[in-house]
Amino acid sequence: MFRVPLYVALALIIAFGGGIATTLYALNASSGFGAIKLGAWEAFPRAQTADADPYAKSHRARAGKLLLGTAEGLKFTATQDDGGQPLRSSCRYRITGQTPPARLWTLYVADRGGNAPIARDGLPAGLNSWVIGRQPDSSFVISVAADAQSGNWLPLPGDDRAVTLALTLFDTPTAGSSGLIDLSMPQLQRIGCGHA
Amino acid sequence: MLKIVFTVITGLVGAALLHLIIILALPHFTGLDAYTGVLAKGDLNRFYGVGKRPDGSGLSDGDPFLQSAVCAFDIEDQPVRLVAGGDVPFWSLAIYDSSSNEVFSMNDRTSVDGGVDVLVASPVALTTLRKALPESLSQSILVEMPRAEGYVVLRTLSPRKSLEDAAQAFLAGATCDAFAIGATPGASSDQ
Numbered sequence: 001m002f003r004v005p006l007y008v009a010l011a012l013i014i015a016f017g018g019g020i021a022t023t024l025y026a027l028n029a030s031s032g033f034g035a036i037k038l039g040a041w042e043a044f045p046r047a048q049t050a051d052a053d054p055y056a057k058s059h060r061a062r063a064g065k066l067l068l069g070t071a072e073g074l075k076f077t078a079t080q081d082d083g084g085q086p087l088r089s090s091c092r093y094r095i096t097g098q099t100p101p102a103r104l105w106t107l108y109v110a111d112r113g114g115n116a117p118i119a120r121d122g123l124p125a126g127l128n129s130w131v132i133g134r135q136p137d138s139s140f141v142i143s144v145a146a147d148a149q150s151g152n153w154l155p156l157p158g159d160d161r162a163v164t165l166a167l168t169l170f171d172t173p174t175a176g177s178s179g180l181i182d183l184s185m186p187q188l189q190r191i192g193c194g195h196a
Numbered sequence: 197m198l199k200i201v202f203t204v205i206t207g208l209v210g211a212a213l214l215h216l217i218i219i220l221a222l223p224h225f226t227g228l229d230a231y232t233g234v235l236a237k238g239d240l241n242r243f244y245g246v247g248k249r250p251d252g253s254g255l256s257d258g259d260p261f262l263q264s265a266v267c268a269f270d271i272e273d274q275p276v277r278l279v280a281g282g283d284v285p286f287w288s289l290a291i292y293d294s295s296s297n298e299v300f301s302m303n304d305r306t307s308v309d310g311g312v313d314v315l316v317a318s319p320v321a322l323t324t325l326r327k328a329l330p331e332s333l334s335q336s337i338l339v340e341m342p343r344a345e346g347y348v349v350l351r352t353l354s355p356r357k358s359l360e361d362a363a364q365a366f367l368a369g370a371t372c373d374a375f376a377i378g379a380t381p382g383a384s385s386d387q
Contacts, residue, residue, distance in 0.1 A: 007203040014207025019214025026219070048290075050297035054219050060296055061223035064230050064254050066246065066264060066349050069290030069301025103305070104286055104353055106261045116248055116258030125260035130355035168259060170286060170353065171303050 027059050036174075038185040041076035041167060045174075065114075073102070073170040077114070079162075081190045090160035091193040092145035097186035098138070102172035105129045107142070107154060112162045123155045140186075223295060228254065231294045234268045234347040241276065243267045243350065243370045263363045264351045267372035272344040275317035275325070275377065277336070280350060280370035281310070284362055287352040291316060294345040308335045312350070315375060316341050324377060348372060 033053045036043045047056045048067035060067065068075055080086055081093060089109075099105050108126030110116050119125040127142060132152045134140050143149035144165070146156045156163065165188070174183060223229065236253035237244040243265040250256040257264050269276040278289065288303035289312060304310060313336045317325060322340050325333070350370055354363040 003199075007199060010200075011203045011207040011210065014204060015210025015214055018208065018211030019218065022211065023215050023218045026215075027222075048292070048296065048298045052297075057295075058219050058222040061226045061229040064228045064233050066230055066255060066257060066266065067296070067298075069288070069298050069349075071301040071303055071306070072288035072290055072351065104355065106259055106353070106355075108258065108260050110258055114258070115250070115256065116260070119260070128261050128353075128355045166259070168262075170288070171305060 026055060027062060030055075030059075038076070038183060040078040040080055040082050040188040041185040042078070043074050043076045043174075045070070045074055068168070071171075073168055074172055074174050075166060075168040076185060077110075078165045078167070078188055079112070081188045083190060085190060087163050087165065088160060088193070089146060089156040089158075089163045092143070092147075092149075092191040094189050094191055095142040095144060095154075095165075095186045096139065096189070097184065098140070099129075099167070099169060099185060100172060100174040100183045102129075102169035102174070104170040105167060106170075107165065107167045109144075109154065109156060110164045110166050112164060114164060114166070120155055120157065124153075127152060127154050142186075143191075145191075230255065230296045231268070231292070231345075231347055234266045237266060237268070240268050240270060241372050241374055243367065243372050245367060261353050261355050262351055263354060263360075263367055264349055265367040265370060266347055266349050267370075268345075268347045269316070269372060269374075270345050271316055271318050271321070271341060274374040275315055275321050276372060277375040278312055278314040278316070278348060278350070278370070278372055280312035280366060282362060282366035282369065284352045284366045285355065285359065287312065287350065287366065289314070289348060289350045291339060291341065291348050292346055293341065293343045294347075299341050299346065300339045302337070308337070312370065313337065314339055316346075316348075317375075318342070318344065321377060 034046050036045060046052050047060060106126055106128040132140050142152040142154055144154045144156060146158050233253040233255040246255050246257050246264040246266060248258055286304060290301035291299045293299055315333060315336045316339045319340050322338060352363045352366050354360040
């Protein structure tokens with residue numbers, strides 16, 4: 001006598017539970033399809049446009065961020081290094097190479113949610129293309145670590161937490177470029193963790 | 197046994213349908229999207245600065261070298277004219293509709309004389325304006341926007357600390373006023 005309601009209940013639980021769980025997972029996992037991935041760096045050039053996919057539109061409706069327009073720039077974020085390991089503030093990293101053509105770029109450290117972490121007093125909150133020193137071939141080397149480093153240094157928070165690196169290119173044709181194979185972002189290598 | 201399989205399949209189909217419905221319907225009622233945040237800043241037709249950390253409106257921009265300001269507008273009755281000027285190394289603006297779809301964006305490289313001078317109007321208003329373009333709009337960039345409600349984001353960079361004051365002045369002096377069609381030339385737009 002209770003068989004039918006039991007089956008109905010089971011079907012409904014799977015429907016609602018599965019539907020909501022997969023939706024939340026999909027929305028939290030990424031900002032939709034249509035990503036450009038260059039090494040460790042990922043960007044979503046069409047996330048703010050009307051022809052973004054439904055996942056991207058749902059994600060931006062929940063995130064409430066002011067996205068960059070196509071003619072403004074393109075924001076790349078890295079949550080893992082080139083080796084696939086998550087970025088942690090207790091480790092030391094080195095960013096080497098060149099960015100795709102852009103008039104200006106900025107680089108800063110954000111927490112896992114993409115918000116800027118507490119800037120450490122007296123230390124630079126980020127780096128940009130105007131202030132870094134370059135190699136003779138105009139590439140650059142940036143050390144990312146909690147302790148002071150010589151050369152270009154991007155400070156990390158002193159504790160041990162997951163961080164995201166945000167490299168934003170301003171006035172760049174990268175977003176609309178069809179020749180993506182020629183574009184390359186800097187390499188992001190992990191040098192060591194802790195005091196190793 | 198078969199009944200359990202059917203039950204599970206029904207459940208999975210339901211899950212897929214629910215997933216689809218939520219994804220497609222979500223943008224209409226989150227209340228967390230950027231347009232709601234811009235409206236929460238204050239009045240229409242005024243630029244408000246955006247801080248580095250989320251404030252009451254929920255908007256923020258964590259980039260330490262980027263200064264932004266937002267202005268919500270409604271071009272149902274009158275177009276809106278965006279004007280800003282100053283000595284900054286870079287500025288960019290983007291116009292979004294109320295669903296945060298990008299309508300138009302530009303940066304200072306494509307500006308006429310280095311300053312911001314953009315008129316956003318509905319297709320009907322733009323046709324009226326183009327028939328008899330006022331003198332004051334001769335250098336303006338005219339943007340057509342089919343939907344009435346939207347917002348503008350104006351950004352400028354201060355790569356060095358010494359340039360921060362100029363960036364703040366640029367954003368503080370930016371205006372987002374309604375433009376009266378048919379006003380006598382030179383009367384309302386002495387910016």
